[in-house]
Amino acid sequence: MLERLQDSFAKITKTLVGKSKITDKNIEEAIEEIKSALLEADVNLRVARRFINATAEEARGEKVLKAIDPGQQFVKIIYDKMVHLLGDERSELALRGPDVTSTILFLGLQGSGKTTNAAKLALHLKNQGRRVLLCAADLSRPAAVKQLEILGEQVGVPVFTGEHQDPISRAKAAVQEAKKHQYNVLIIDTAGRMQVDTDLMTEIKAISDAVNPDEKILVADAMLGQNAVDVAKSFDEAVEITGFILSKFDSDTRGGAALSLKSITGKPIKFIGTGEKVEALEIFHPERIASRILGMGDIVSLVEKAQETVDEEEARRMQQKLFSSDFSLEDYLEQIRMVKKMGKAGELAKLLPGVSAKDIEEKLDEKQMVREEAIILSMTKKERKNLLILNPSRRKRVAKGAGVNVVEVNRFINRFEKMKIQMKKVMKNKAYQAQLAKSLKG
Numbered sequence: 001m002l003e004r005l006q007d008s009f010a011k012i013t014k015t016l017v018g019k020s021k022i023t024d025k026n027i028e029e030a031i032e033e034i035k036s037a038l039l040e041a042d043v044n045l046r047v048a049r050r051f052i053n054a055t056a057e058e059a060r061g062e063k064v065l066k067a068i069d070p071g072q073q074f075v076k077i078i079y080d081k082m083v084h085l086l087g088d089e090r091s092e093l094a095l096r097g098p099d100v101t102s103t104i105l106f107l108g109l110q111g112s113g114k115t116t117n118a119a120k121l122a123l124h125l126k127n128q129g130r131r132v133l134l135c136a137a138d139l140s141r142p143a144a145v146k147q148l149e150i151l152g153e154q155v156g157v158p159v160f161t162g163e164h165q166d167p168i169s170r171a172k173a174a175v176q177e178a179k180k181h182q183y184n185v186l187i188i189d190t191a192g193r194m195q196v197d198t199d200l201m202t203e204i205k206a207i208s209d210a211v212n213p214d215e216k217i218l219v220a221d222a223m224l225g226q227n228a229v230d231v232a233k234s235f236d237e238a239v240e241i242t243g244f245i246l247s248k249f250d251s252d253t254r255g256g257a258a259l260s261l262k263s264i265t266g267k268p269i270k271f272i273g274t275g276e277k278v279e280a281l282e283i284f285h286p287e288r289i290a291s292r293i294l295g296m297g298d299i300v301s302l303v304e305k306a307q308e309t310v311d312e313e314e315a316r317r318m319q320q321k322l323f324s325s326d327f328s329l330e331d332y333l334e335q336i337r338m339v340k341k342m343g344k345a346g347e348l349a350k351l352l353p354g355v356s357a358k359d360i361e362e363k364l365d366e367k368q369m370v371r372e373e374a375i376i377l378s379m380t381k382k383e384r385k386n387l388l389i390l391n392p393s394r395r396k397r398v399a400k401g402a403g404v405n406v407v408e409v410n411r412f413i414n415r416f417e418k419m420k421i422q423m424k425k426v427m428k429n430k431a432y433q434a435q436l437a438k439s440l441k442g
């Protein structure tokens with residue numbers, strides 16, 4: 001969903017990084033561009049102003065003007081401010097110890113994605129080894145309970161309905177049930193309304209008072225843009241939410257909601273919903289999203305995703321390789337196969353360093369992967385390790401073996417070399433090194 005922002009910021013950072021000298025005028029210009037990029041992305045005006053003021057102030061400081069690499073310094077400042085805007089650190093759910101039941105209340109407007117994301121979160125927590133119970137406390141329409149029951153079955157998590165026919169008593173009964181059977185987490189799905197109104201707020205408040213939840217998660221629809229922020233404010237004033245799930249992050253919207261929510265409400269985004277499937281929930285990492293926006297790619301997210309589907313050992317080995325300077329075609333072949341195993345190349349391509357939103361389709365479409373695989377397989381092991389020996393006659397042979405023409409082989413080799421250079425650049429970034437070191441330890 002951040003494509004537009006990415007495109008604007010890619011332009012801004014590109015102009016900056018190459019500069020060996022940064023003047024006040026450069027700063028002014030960049031700041032102007034950042035401002036329009038943010039506003040165009042539907043970021044709240046106040047938030048945008050605060051962002052550019054903080055960025056400009058720091059950029060005008062000695063550090064940038066006197067730095068050996070002033071352009072990069074400047075980009076680093078933008079990155080830091082962006083991370084801050086998104087909430088600094090990843091914010092975990094405040095769950096209690098294993099022997100106490102934690103309660104999570106789901107709130108939000110109609111159709112925001114409460115029910116779907118309740119099931120997604122149930123699955124996420126279950127995968128961490130917790131015992132989860134879902135409660136269907138949306139009694140505004142009969143189909144709502146059924147929907148949760150179907151989803152519950154899909155993720156293998158029981159759904160409590162009980163005898164009560166009003167949401168408050170039902171939610172209370174669910175807490176009793178969860179305690180009695182020693183569930184670690186109870187997730188309560190509630191009814192939504194078309195818009196924020198007194199009835200909705202009174203009901204939500206009553207449920208909240210009755211069960212005293214550890215987390216009050218507002219499911220905010222990213223497609224609402226600015227409105228999502230207004231909705232968030234109303235809910236927060238009524239029940240003091242503890243955080244957000246930003247749903248429909250996969251949609252084609254401008255990203256303003258993601259960038260404004262924390263700043264306006266002071267409450268963190270904890271997860272993003274990235275699709276309709278029950279697996280489509282991701283932890284919200286401010287650093288990674290900021291890197292994505294600024295076009296640094298997101299290798300760590302990619303690797304994490306890989307770990308879920310691919311054998312962990314295999315993924316870790318690949319992770320080490322990815323960053324070593326002798327990353328070869330042999331490794332790339334392995335990577336292609338891993339990506340294929342993970343499915344949806346398009347989605348994963350977004351996480352690769354230096355791949356702009358526009359390139360995604362052509363860079364990693366499945367058909368291309370098949371061709372690339374064929375090209376690599378037509379090379380000898382020696383060639384895969386050292387592309388320098390691939391002279392024209394060898395390239396001809398490889399092309400023939402792969403059933404493509406030589407131009408395509410040349411293009412592929414070019415692409416691969418570029419990718420290696422991009423990876424090296426990413427590796428020079430300090431924030432990335434720290435993040436990577438952390439994830440490699442884990």
Ligand SMILES: Nc1nc2c(ncn2[C@@H]2O[C@H](COP(=O)(O)OP(=O)(O)OP(=O)(O)O)[C@@H](O)[C@H]2O)c(=O)[nH]1
Nearest residue numbers: 110111112113114115116192247248273274275276
């Ligand atoms: N693309 C996409 N669709 C989503 C996401 N989350 C939810 N949806 C879809 O949004 C629609 C509404 O989701 P629900 O979970 O039923 O929303 P709700 O808030 O429970 O709605 P009510 O119970 O009517 O208030 C469904 O079609 C979901 O599949 C997401 O992260 N991405």
Ligand SMILES: [Mg+2]
Nearest residue numbers: 114115138144
């Ligand atoms: Mg629902």
